[in-house]
Amino acid sequence: MDRKPIIFIDGGDTLIEEGSNDRDPLTDIVITAMPIPGALETLRRLKNEGYTVCLIDNVKSESVSNVFGINGHIDCFASISTSEETGASKPSKEIFEDAMTKNSLSDDDKPDIIMIGNSCRDDIAGANRFGITSVLMDWSPRYNMTPQTADQVPDYIIHSPGEIFDLLERIEKRR
Template sequence: MSRNLIIFTDSGDTIIDEGTQIFDERGIVVSADPIPGAGEVLRQLKEEGYRIALVADGAWESFQNVYRENGLADCFEEWIVSETVGEQKPARAMFDAAMEKMGLTEAHKSFIVMIGNNLSRDVAGANRYGITSVWLDWSPRYFHTPQEPDWQPDYRVKTPEELKLLIWQLEEGCGRKRELADRIACKGKQPFPI
């Protein structure tokens, strides 16, 4: 089943518990565990037909190692990694790369959510880009109070299970947007691009 909502997600302390990372001598993560429930939620969203892109800062090899080890590599339609993009979030280039790789246009922005643990990178980047920001406030490692106006998330959840429920609610809202757009298209207006 195809879904209306498109998911961009960070990795560290959003899906993978940074506290469990094991590094090699080059600084590459060779092993790490998902945060409780995150692997199951990611797999379920993929199986339910959501298009999911990894949009994360770090080394390509680290993400490959961790997601293969945990049997989650196939959950992502695309992998947008700062090492290959050449910039880190909140840089626009990360989101531009995700849009391009996923074949998305400006018209899709109201259907995209960015999920992340970092207010200054994930949330600020999504807010500046004009997509919905979801803060997974699970980890004690980063800021917990917005220090800039664009660090304020659209939504805040504490666990992957809460995230799944939010995704379902947002999907329902996207379905209503899509129905409205389809009705407008039937009245001779420009067809909706999804």
Template sequence: MEPKQIIVFLDSGDTIIDEGTEIRDENDVVIKASVIPGADTMVRTLVERGYTLALVADGLAQSFKNMFIQNGIYDYFTTMIYSETIKAFKPSPRMFRAAMGALDLNESDRSRIVMVGNNLSRDIRGANQMGFTSVFLDWTPRYPKTPADESECPDYTISMPMELIDLIERLNAEYIEAERSK
């Protein structure tokens, strides 16, 4: 299998985990939650096809550990970057730079990174500011679906997690083709 060139950064809430199913303890740690339909299969399929996944999410480390282990997807992520440990929230470049650093990526790798999220003002704005390809998952009714300005306009929009697989495969093929023709 030819190594995959595209690196996938994923948000968690309403991108993988259905925020409406979260059950929290007295310390605001999520102790239980369900995935969006197909999100667990999407994560597994991308990794099985050779893609590197990084979680880039706002929240508490223990919450993500609980939710991802419970849903059988914890071990599919090469790195997990949380706002709790980075001491910043998306769209702060610190979140995205931490993920790049954890994966040993440099500035020239930005064009290979795809950030997928449900929040235009955090995920999409952050990805666009970093020069990543931005993918908006508009599955949830909980957040705005209309960009506030140009910085929140996604490169691609999908409505269900499983749609990401074909999109990533296409972007990977396009990236490889572009590199070959340089």
């Protein structure tokens, strides 16, 4: 493979600190939220280096446009797939298929795709079942990081957004 990996990535507790979410009490839509340290710099650098980064998040679409609109980094995503828009939540394959369609990707591209997220149940099992590389980011202690089933075991583990670059180097070397 001579192509850069394509990055599917989760939002809550992977790029945005969920504990900082300020929600509208009536709609439950997130109005503002703080990024995880290094997350925005990482998104910008990935875009500048030509990586395709696709947000795949179990959230309402307006929460994404609010949070990444305010922080000025929504342009870093090649596509945004939310559970609200697709009617399916990770680990269901339909939300991953939405990102595939939006980026004109096919099954042949799956060896090039990595999914980064903080949830063994949603992100890792979803990626493993979908047939793409799974990367657990265990920055947040909010959820249990111990796989409960065989399909929740990640291919790689990183600890912060900034480690994505070392990971990409490792993955590209292994090819």
